[in-house]
Amino acid sequence: MILGLLKEHGKETRVALLPETVKAFTDLKVEVLVEQGAGEKAFASDADYEAVGAKTVSRDEVFAKAEVLLQIQPPAEGDTGRIKDSQVWISAFNPLWDTTLVKTFLDKGITTFSLDLIPRTTRAQAMDILSSMATVSGYMAVLEAAAKLPTFFPMFMTAAGTIRPANVLILGAGVAGLQAIATSRKLGAQVQVFDVRSAVKEEVMSLGGKFVEVEGATEDKAAGGYAVEQTEEYKKKQQDRINEVAAKSNVVICTAQIPGRKAPLLIPKEAVDAMKPGSVIIDLAASTGGNCELTKNDETVEYKGVSIIGQSNYPAQKPVDASRMFGKNVLNFMKLMIGEEGELNLNFEDDIVKGTCITHAKELYNERVKSIIENA
Known part of the structure; x- marks a missing residue:
């Protein structure tokens, strides 16, 4: 699997993965592409990412080559059109509130996971970005x-x-x-x-x-x-x-x-x-x-x-520790979708994977989001 770490937009200072967490992904045989400058506001340099086995590349290259696209915020303006239906988008995009974005993902056939809807279960506590932030x-x-x-x-x-x-x-x-x-x-x-x-x-x-x-x-x-x-x-x-x-x-x-x-x-x-x-x-x-x-x-x-x-968005005022906590949550979640050889395994038999998935194959997977959209 090729994981693409995108640079955040707007006033966001956090980054979804610090180098220490990228190292954990490379140890799992995942290839990581990091957009140049992605971690600079969280005091992580491109050299820091390269030192743990990632490749720092342009934004265009991340979108072109990554199988999974990862960031904290919803897509920046114009980015939704760059995501291919063969790619997986992972971020915290508040699908219970921003149903317009959900419908866009649905229409384009993009597989999406929203980290703010990870089920509130004991097993999922280590993945709970809402609690961390x-x-x-x-x-x-x-x-x-x-x-x-x-x-x-x-x-x-x-x-x-x-x-x-x-x-x-x-x-x-x-x-x-x-x-x-x-x-x-x-x-x-x-x-x-x-x-x-x-x-x-x-x-x-x-x-x-x-x-x-x-x-x-x-x-x-x-x-x-x-x-x-x-x-x-x-x-x-x-x-x-x-x-x-x-x-x-x-x-x-x-x-x-x-x-x-x-x-x-x-x-x-x-x-x-x-x-x-x-x-x-x-x-x-x-x-x-x-x-x-x-x-x-x-x-x-x-x-x-x-x-x-x-x-x-107080977490943006403490970008290092906030990014560290967010990244650990992401790692624990994505371990559920990484095979023994580092391949992507969308195991929808897992309740956490299924509960966090919003759209896949032009279908709504999350029942709460589905209910809101169908009853709107």
Whole structure:
């Protein structure tokens, strides 16, 4: 098999594979073509890739020769037309949201795998890019909030008096939320956490957070650990409670998302109106509409003294470790499709391979994506 590693586009600084992970692929008898300059923003030179057995070539040559094309982001503008129906495309292209791209892949007969839909099972944990990148996002969100906040995070006992600790509200206790709790507590803040899934209460408390209780949430074991849509009655109770806690918070970190849907609105304008000037909102759900009504993706909005930071790609701010984690996830996933002699083996009998495949032979393979497209 010839694996082609593409250079990312736009503001992305990560690379799907660092040289250390490319070495693992070459050890598996996979030939790796790396686009020239692919790793430069993650501090990996072309020479570093060549030292582990890869060949650095032009972008055109990667598209012309590779059997499998790999990058983190969806295809750049114009790249979709360059992918041949005999090639396999692997990236994280959010197929539950970007159904237009899925239909393009389907029409062209391209085999595609979206790494953000790797099944949430115990066996697939080592391949879970969402968890890896959410760890980075939760950590970075707290650091940016601490830097932006005009007060300290921890309590200080000084000769000039006592400095009270910051109050942090975290919305969503998935991987990003849990990392945000841990980091906030390490910095000395008092932390309250809201999540519709009562099952995460114990994890929140074990990290030193206080769980905000709102009774009556709908939970679905079939949702794979994700939040699900709630009733209108619950949403009203939820909103009143969140507004109450947010008004007393110095920092609100928003992480709540529902796959394939617009992010739930948890911080409406009236909640921001009640917050203290100097407060900070970090919205990790910005790319899917945001949990805060005033969020703008990739922008900082200043509203009545409150800073609302819409940031959905914190991993790009830590490109080395983020790339290292992403690459290990990719390696663990692709091992399921590499034969003993390094050949490509699309084993659709494997539940992880089948669950991550979006399109193949002009058919939709992922049932969740199929349901969204057929019911649109």
